[in-house]
Every structure is written in C-alpha cells, then in structure tokens.
Amino acid sequence: MGNHVKYKPEWVREDFVDFVAEKLHSTWAWKKVKAQLIARKAISDDFFQLQLRPNQNFRHEQAQAGQSLLLTVVIAGVRQQRSYSLVEILDNGDLLIAVKQQGLVSNTVTQLALGAVVEISQAQGKFVLKQHSGTATLFLASGSGITAIYALLKQALTSTNAPVDLLYFNRDNAYHTELEALTAQYPQFKYHPFNTLQNSQHLTETLLQQFVPDYQHRECYACGAHKMMQSVQQLYADHSISHLLKTEFFQIKIDETLEAQPVTFLRAQQEFFADTNLLESAEKAGLKPAHGCRMGICNTCSCTKVQGEVRNVLTGEVDEQSNTQIKLCISQAISPVVINL
Secondary structure, rough: OOOOHOOOOOOOOHHHHHHHHHHHHOOOOOOOEEEEEEEEEEEEEEEEEOOOOOOOOOHHHHHHOOOEEEEEEEEEEEEEEEEEEEEEEEEOEEEEEEEEOOHHHHHHHHHOOOOOEEEEOOOOOOEEEEEEEOOEEEEEHHHHHHHHHHHHHHHHHOOOOOOEEEEEEEEEOOOOHHHHHHHHHHOOEEEEEEEEEOOOOOHHHHHHHHEEEEHHHHHEEEEEOOOOOOOOOHHHHOOOHHHHHEEOOOOOOOOOOOOOOEEOOOOOEEEEEEEEOOHHHHOOOOOOOOOOOOOOOOOOOEEEEEOOOOEOOOOEEEEOOOEEEEEEEHHEEEEEEOOOO
C-alpha cells in the first residue's frame, strides 16, 4: 500500500534537460559546455585552425592565454578526449584552437563538418604568464607547441615594452605570417624562425647565446616536442636557472629502457604489467580508468598510489612515498606499484 510513497521522480535531471534543449538548439545545455564548429582554416598540410562558438556555459572571463581545452568527440560509440591549446579568444567570444593531424582523435576533429557540435571543457592548465611581467621574456616553441606560445606571446607584447624573443623550430611554417606581422607591429619583438626541413637546427646553448645573449636573465616559456624540451630543461638546470623556466609538453616520452613492472589496481582486484605510462598500460590490459587530456594537464586520472615507485615522465622526478597522488597518464612504474582504483 505504502510502496508508491518511496518513488520520488527526479523532475530535473540534467541529461533529460540537455536532451530536450538539444532538440531546440544544438548547443543548448544546462551545465555542459558545448561548442559549434564555425570555420576551419588550413595553416599547413596537416595542421588546421578551428573556430568554435561555445554556448553560454563557457567562462570567458576565467580563460587565460596559454591554457588549453579538453575537447570530447564520440568515435565508434566511445567518448574520446584530447587537449588543445587556446590560440585566441576572438572579440565575439569565439575560440580558436589548432589541431595537428597525428592520431585518431585529431584526424576526426579536423574532419568535422562545419556546424558540428562538440563538448569542450573550461579553459585549464597552469602554462600562463607570470603576473609581475615587465621583464624581458624568451619564448621557445617547436612544432605544434607554437599554439600555446603564440597566445602567450601576444599577451606579453600587449602588456610590456620589454624585449621579447621567440625561437621557433618547425617544418611547416605554421603561424609564420602572423608572427612576421607581429614583428612589424611591436618593435620590442624579435622573431627567430628555424625551418628544420631546410636546416636540421636544434636548440643548443650556442644558439641561445647567439640570438638572445641575455637569456639567463629572462623569464622563459617553452612548449614543444620532447627533444627540445629535454634540451632546455638540461640547459637551465646546468646554469641553475630552472626557476626562470616554465614548460608545457605535448609529447609524452616514456623511458623504453625500463623493465615492465607489475601494477595492482586494489579495488578492481586487477593486476597487469606496465611497459608504458600507467594509463596506457591499464587500457592495454582492458581496464578503463577515468582520464581526460592524457598529457598531465587536467586531473581526471589522478589517483592514490598506495605503494611503489613511479617516475613522472615530464619532469623525471621519482615518487617513492606511500599514499601519494599521481596522474596515471604521466607516471611510469619503476617498481611494483599498488594503486587505489
């Protein structure tokens, strides 16, 4: 008799509201940030700039140059997320990102039809300009790392008259025209492009001394492929000026010389061998831990390491403490590891 009392319908369920709202307008949603693809422009053979128009849930006022977005697409019924740097926020609120075709998700994203709707996150990440600016700045970019650096560079140029230099190693001259235009507009800006197809130039101390003799007294922001990032970190460590360096990686390199290690997921009662980062190794074993950017920016894959040693593949730091927070996507096991998942 009293059974019907227990049933309390949830009149306001977010997924239901979103389902109805979507029928009225493709980007309407209660809390989710959705965005419509407005325009696409090729900036090289395999590199595309996308213009996204977010719905009212995107917090423009909190976004900072150098941050990134998590973009979600559904491929063969599976939600896939990748992180892309915010190149620019236009005056009308549209967002520009640039996507290099280098994997399943990026290929799918660059081939979306105009008008397609994707889910995005709020802007996130700590690769932003230090507030006190006014000091001379050095920017280092390689490959698609230019996307984050370009945003920071524009902010630096509009906020200081101090010298700003950019060394940019690339194969395809993406954003070259825009960067040349900035040199004409801002006398304090010097642009040093290195096309690595024409000349296999790498970042070295000699090169820095040649083009930016006072680099050891500048704030430095670097974003790019593993080789350049390794060089700059080593160089700054050698001169004891690592405190001047801010980095953002977009390629995660594991140490292939390390032996695979047994990893135990405690709550799932699963054990597997990890020969790459912990997220990929778990996925290879058929497990599906929560994850987002896959590059150490968001905290979606954070979890507690109960015991064991892991190496942060971005910084090289080894964590051997018990019960510490780690991110699966940038952690490589260097001993047997137990994780509270």
